[in-house]
Amino acid sequence: MDATFAPSGPLKGRLTPPADKSISHRAAMVGAMATEPVTVTNYLAAEDTLSTLRAMGTIGALPSREGSTVVIRGVGLRAPDAHGETIDVGNAGTLMRLLPGWLAGQEGRSFRFDGDASIRRRPVDRIAVPLRLMGANIEATDDRLPPFTVHGTQLQGITYELPVASAQVKSCVLLAGMMAHGDTTVIEPVPSRDHTERLLSRLGVPLWRTGDAITVGHVDELTVEDIRVPGDLSSAAFPIVAGVLVKGSRLLIEGVNVNWTRAGILNVLERMGAVVIGEREERVDGAVPGEEPIADLDVAHGPLRGTTVEAAEVPLVIDELPLVALLGCFAEGETVVRGAEELKHKESDRIATVVDGLRGLGAHIEATDDGFVVQGGTGIRGGTIHAHGDHRLAMLGAVAGLASREGVTVVGMEAAEVSYPGFGEHVARLQRA
Ligand code: S3P
Numbered sequence: 001m002d003a004t005f006a007p008s009g010p011l012k013g014r015l016t017p018p019a020d021k022s023i024s025h026r027a028a029m030v031g032a033m034a035t036e037p038v039t040v041t042n043y044l045a046a047e048d049t050l051s052t053l054r055a056m057g058t059i060g061a062l063p064s065r066e067g068s069t070v071v072i073r074g075v076g077l078r079a080p081d082a083h084g085e086t087i088d089v090g091n092a093g094t095l096m097r098l099l100p101g102w103l104a105g106q107e108g109r110s111f112r113f114d115g116d117a118s119i120r121r122r123p124v125d126r127i128a129v130p131l132r133l134m135g136a137n138i139e140a141t142d143d144r145l146p147p148f149t150v151h152g153t154q155l156q157g158i159t160y161e162l163p164v165a166s167a168q169v170k171s172c173v174l175l176a177g178m179m180a181h182g183d184t185t186v187i188e189p190v191p192s193r194d195h196t197e198r199l200l201s202r203l204g205v206p207l208w209r210t211g212d213a214i215t216v217g218h219v220d221e222l223t224v225e226d227i228r229v230p231g232d233l234s235s236a237a238f239p240i241v242a243g244v245l246v247k248g249s250r251l252l253i254e255g256v257n258v259n260w261t262r263a264g265i266l267n268v269l270e271r272m273g274a275v276v277i278g279e280r281e282e283r284v285d286g287a288v289p290g291e292e293p294i295a296d297l298d299v300a301h302g303p304l305r306g307t308t309v310e311a312a313e314v315p316l317v318i319d320e321l322p323l324v325a326l327l328g329c330f331a332e333g334e335t336v337v338r339g340a341e342e343l344k345h346k347e348s349d350r351i352a353t354v355v356d357g358l359r360g361l362g363a364h365i366e367a368t369d370d371g372f373v374v375q376g377g378t379g380i381r382g383g384t385i386h387a388h389g390d391h392r393l394a395m396l397g398a399v400a401g402l403a404s405r406e407g408v409t410v411v412g413m414e415a416a417e418v419s420y421p422g423f424g425e426h427v428a429r430l431q432r433a
Helices: 021-033 047-058 093-103 125-133 167-179 195-202 233-245 264-271 311-316 318-330 341-345 350-359 391-402 413-418 423-432
Strands: 002-005 012-015 038-041 062-066 069-073 110-114 137-141 145-151 159-161 184-187 207-210 213-216 250-257 275-277 294-300 334-337 364-368 371-375 383-386 408-411
Touching: 002 391, 012 423, 021 038, 021 047, 021 062, 021 069, 021 093, 021 167, 021 195, 047 062, 047 069, 047 093, 047 413, 093 110, 093 125, 093 145, 093 167, 125 137, 125 167, 167 184, 167 195, 167 213, 195 207, 233 250, 233 264, 233 275, 233 294, 233 318, 233 391, 233 423, 264 275, 264 311, 264 318, 311 318, 318 334, 318 341, 318 350, 318 364, 318 371, 318 391, 341 350, 350 364, 350 371, 350 383, 350 391, 383 391, 391 408, 391 413, 391 423, 413 423
Parallel strands: 012 250, 159 184, 383 408
Antiparallel strands: 002 408, 038 069, 062 069, 110 145, 137 145, 184 213, 207 213, 250 294, 275 294, 334 371, 364 371
């Protein structure tokens, strides 16, 4: 589906963004680990997280959904079984990388995973390596790609140093760690989103952080309390950036998760001189909090200056880096992103697709091995951009169009459904208000 986004007048009003995708995936999985029914409110009813509910059904849980309320009747920590059926993860990389951690600990049972064309290009060796060290047997296509099969076993705890900061890999090892004999420790090169740690900690799982190391102990049974999912800052970032870029805009974005391991985009916006007011969680070292902090963000249009995002900040803003490229087009001076090779392994190769896509709209942007460099101040002319089946690229094109001189047509706008159903209506509502 093609959609055209014309240069926009001021965006005004209040907006509640969709529920957090990362937390919805995790809520569905821990719900399936319980034996008592778990109610998840404000669950994200988007393609990716519906794939997770279906996957929980495939392994024996009974999820039922009415709107954004999901009740999961779980199978218990040690009884999931797909009975030979393939677990279809659709387009959901988080599901594909987290669930094998739990299932690798299911002695004597095997689980085959597959997904869409984009998923078949996304590596799983990063989770296979630590899971094999814990004792699991994993067979992958070319030893690194889906479809792949996890043969469960009694796992042993390990200490694993992540070669690249990745919340998905960290979470996979922590979930496997709950199933293992002894303690399991994951060491991160730099902090990445900590939703798994917060959720497990809230549920009473023995879990602690010492510097860069997170340790989880063996768990026999999981008691899961009801979960309320906060708004997704990664989705909210699209209207936020639209509000910053479109002249005369003023928006209130309500109920957003401002967990400091997710809120890197707010720091980047602040350095660029954008006006985004709202309380943010301060970085805390040591104990793992059990809750996710929520805030309302007040956004206004204003002038921007270029900034640099270095490797240590990348995991805190990984999904918003396409938007940083767009912001850079409108900022005075240069905007640089370094240490972000991980972008190549997202729903598309986001160094190539963002650079080629924005360049086609008139941006002065160059790809580097590990990011990109934008020469700013020229804004966006307009034109056509392809989503390449990548939800964040589709919405990037839409926001570029609103802030452009001539408008932008997005080819493949339906990709936005993966994380932000109703994105187009939200934009239209802000234009009318
Ligand atoms: C996610 C972690 C990030 C992010 C992805 C969701 C998660 O991936 O890009 O959209 O929910 O854990 P990596 O941690 O692998 O970089």
